[in-house]
Amino acid sequence: MSGTASETRRPQATHKVLKSLLGAWALAACSNEETAAVEEHLTDCATCADEAVRLRDAVALLHPEDSLDLDPRLRSRVLASCLARRPARVPVPDWAAPYDAETARLDALLRDIGEAEWRAPVRLRWFDGERPVARDLSAAAVIGHLMAVDGLVAAALGLPDPVGPGATDSPTERTEALWAHQAASGAPDRHGPGTAHAAWRDQSTALIRGASFAADEVAELPVSYGAFSLPLRDSFVDRAFECWVHASDIAEAVDYPYGPPAPGHLRHMVGLAARMLPVALAGRRRAGLAPPARTLVAAGAPGRTLHLEVEGSGGGHWYVPLDSPGALGSPEGTVAHVALDGIEFCRLAAGHIPPEDAAVGRTGDSEAIEDVLLATASLSRL
């Protein structure tokens, strides 16, 4: 079949239609009949053949995955190398570094997940003092929860409180209030994951910035959580911990891999949880959930101690006073020894594993060990 012969035979409309198909053809996005028709036409028509080659070459410039996940460790390496080249005039305080890293990690996760994945139910788990509980929420609601509790820190820094002025200190009540507010201002779908994500991210960057500018002046400011309070510097570590925990809840719901924090940051988190244990123990005793203290110890005096040994990434040794938060934990007073992995300890403190299921090496007073493991799980909340 000669080219000129068939070209004269072909009506003008066919050339137009076939030309309009060239893009779809180059992308292998037309039917078999159309593909065959285009390819036949290309042997006849030089202009279309030229364009076909150009469009095919253009397809070769496309590539499948644009956002390959960046290794989160790259962020700290790049930032450290920048700061070595030019020291910051306004650095991010050390105590805010875990929060900076964890919020950046969650932000990257949220940018990566697709619209459909935002609708996957996210299971939150915690320990209510006696038993594990769980609740399924949307990712947007989880982000709202993080934002509501981060708002305690915002208020302490003099930044706007997302729950509104004069809001309660209780993390759970704050969360419920923010959800109610979100529900009232539109259907959750229309309110949209994008909105929740952006609002949370704006607040978390404002917190890091606020901490950077105020630094030393605010590090010891008390932040009240209702039932207890923490110095602001610890509060940032607590918020980093919760950000990691809920980010991994979201990641699990959408089947994304999500690793632990950097070892240095994990150590801050483990250390904070360990320091909160004596108060948690006392709280359980007051609530009748733990047997009373065996001995009375004067504040500041050494008493019965549990030696908590956290192994692996972020590990270390902590001596937890068992009798009262005011007593001094010491190696000499040790009546029990508990050894567990850092990630396992965090999962326990997050209420993600029940105390009886934690992989723990134990020696010594078994009642003390059980009290401390239960107290660790009780650090978790919604």
Place this chain on the structure above:
Amino acid sequence: MATDAPPKWDRKMQQRLAHGEAAALGELYDRFASLVHTQAQRVLGDESGADRVTREVFGYVWEHPGAYDPKQGSLRSWIAALTHQQAVERLRRAKSDDRSSPEEIEEKVRAASAAARADYIVTSMPAPLRAALDLAYLRRLDYRQAAAHLGVTEDEARRRLRLGLQLLSTAHHGPRVTAPRTHGGAR
């Protein structure tokens, strides 16, 4: 997030970097690291090289925030251009080390530049064209399915696919990647 931030964001960021605010550096990284790394990886084809380019680019911006001129275009396009320069330099060095001929090196640089221009064209082309390309290329829909998905006629879907590829094909001979953001807007 491919689109440019508002110019106000760019200027504010520049001031904060100039002021030596580490928190601003973190925000800059969070916004642009994926752009920088993806582009560098596309030129170099290896991850550790892309890591190094990422370090170089952010190091340069942090040390020289004043080198960015908002009148010349967005912070994003400036950073894309820096990335391209750095990546191409690294590619030239790597290739001359492995004793490629100058012609081979230039061919590789030419291909890498086209690839980088293509990325930039794709991320700045009109959204309807990009959406059509994404459906046909990434999700492997045929143009009829794409039309249904986009809620347009089949004619329109064919037109968008062809136009999108025509724009993209200019990457093979187009200007440098530093072109300002009007680049992909032409019809």
